Amino acid sequence: MNRDATRGLFDEFEDEGRDPEPADDPNAPLAERMRPRTLAEYAGQSRVIGPGSLLGRALRAEGRIPSMILWGPPGTGKTTLARLVAAAAGLRFLPLSAVFSGVKEVRAAIDEAKRLSRRGTRVLLFIDEIHRFNKAQQDALLHAVEQGTVTLIGATTENPSFEVNAALLSRCRVAVLEPLSRDDIAAILDRALTHPERGLAGLAPRIDAEVVRKLAGWAEGDARVALTTLEQAVLATPPAADGSRVVTEQALAEALGQARYAYDRQGENHYNLASALIKSLRNSDADAALYWLARLIEGGADPLFIARRLCILASEDIGLADPQAMVQAAAAAQIVHQIGMPEGLYPLSQATIYLATAPKSGAVKKAYAAAAADASTTAREPVPLHLRNAVTSLMKDVGYGQGYRYVHDDPAAREEMTCLPESLRGRRYFERPETGG
Incomplete structure (x- = not known):
């Protein structure tokens, strides 16, 4: 070129x-x-x-x-x-x-x-x-x-x-690069307030040092958010008779607005927040779970995405230890779908608290994983003849359905008739969790 x-x-x-x-x-x-x-x-x-x-x-x-x-x-x-x-x-x-x-x-x-x-x-x-x-x-x-x-x-x-x-x-x-510390951002803000050429000193801002520290914390490591918020708050504050501008904490909070939530629906932080919510629920920490839920909601996450995650956890991490957990999660998802936000935050919060405080069990997940492992290694194992439906006379003639026992008429079949392939006879996958465990 x-x-x-x-x-x-x-x-x-x-x-x-x-x-x-x-x-x-x-x-x-x-x-x-x-x-x-x-x-x-x-x-x-x-x-x-x-x-x-x-x-x-x-x-x-x-x-x-x-x-x-x-x-x-x-x-x-x-x-x-x-x-x-x-x-x-x-x-x-x-x-x-x-x-x-x-x-x-x-x-x-x-x-x-x-x-x-x-x-x-x-x-x-x-x-x-x-x-x-x-x-x-x-x-x-x-x-x-x-x-x-x-x-x-x-x-x-x-x-x-x-x-x-x-x-x-x-x-x-x-x-x-890590988020900047509160001290780092406070120093940046102080320099912006006092710099005569590049900063805001010419506007004579007056801000309490503790309020500056609060803004430094609100910015959560983002210097650009902190500086943009400071500038907007100073410009929005009318000068007093002596020309100074007394910037209040409320003015800074209003200028900050949604910028405090560093959230991107498609970015990695979206999945980090969701992971934090699920791991807090799994650990039965209702307070942490509510915090991460709020971070997602206030940051603009799709509430149905949150509801779907709650439904998964209700089965994966609670399951039959408390069958009502799935009911709570599914109901929250349905209600959010019907009424939307912001009212949907209440059923989401209720389901979050319920799931966090419910007894936990990974029995369902472990049971399926064990069954899937056997299914993979015995994928060519034929279905036992007695479990096959004899739809045609030919199928009946070659033994389909032979030996099948209808449990409602023959209760002993529950214990005496095996429903696994012969090579897996007696295999146990599901261990029912004890109440509260």
Whole structure:
């Protein structure tokens, strides 16, 4: 691909010899304006960037930066870290977004990297939301990464084990970014409140330190949520006579709204929350189960998805230890289907409490698993003749139904007539759970 074909994609990186700083536009969102400019400003993630980490050692020793996948929740600094690593290592920063880019843009970026390499400039290719690339788009990166044409850093909120193909994953190190601590986010908020150029100091906000700490906790590790909430609350607060803006806890709570629930119906966190609910129910912890139920509901989960999970647990983990458990779960599912939300949260809560406090038994699951194992190893075992229906005279002549005993007329048949194949005679699968166990 010639240079003209790529013109316009990377013109902002031309010949300056440095990477562009985050925009100083005063109208840019606060989260963008406060993006760290140096590694010293970068908050948290000591396991990824600290002195003992692979990346930290490479930067401090001026070694070669490995291609990496940065995996972590939103607002934990993936894009910022990639930009800072490029600057610290003297690499040209070429960003792409997997939302807006395809194979054409990837190839253009690689061609640009080759052009810059011939001039002695190494390139860090950053791909945001790399999990959105399909296999062909990811494969287009393989040769360039393997040959060292680019140092790739991909950012993803999804588990790379499932979303990044094995060939590309084998060429990259995976760095897990954790949600930022409350102290980290509180420090970020304090800096935003006091920074004269990039922050909110010009609006003269006044917020109690304890309220700032509360917002830091509400953000649950997401710096972007915290900064966006702070900015909206400050802007929505009218100035007093002296020009200051006294921002209340209520104003912050209103600005936060649904952003506090870091929930994605299709993302891994959806299944993590569901797993936490089921494991809490299985452990008979009603309080924890209600908490995870609330996290799912308030985050916008499909209530019928929750109801289906409750129905499964009612049989898998309770079963005949309390047959009413399935009735409760099925009734909750039916009611939610009929009335919807928000009223549906009450039958879901009732079923959750019932299932958590019900006696537990895995007897049904164990019984089926044992039967399935035998079914697999004896799949060609014929059905005993006495259990076959003699539908035609020929079938009767060859013995179908011969020896069958009708239990209602012959109660002894219950003990004397076997209904398993001969090779499995006497096999026991189901052990009835004792009451309360």
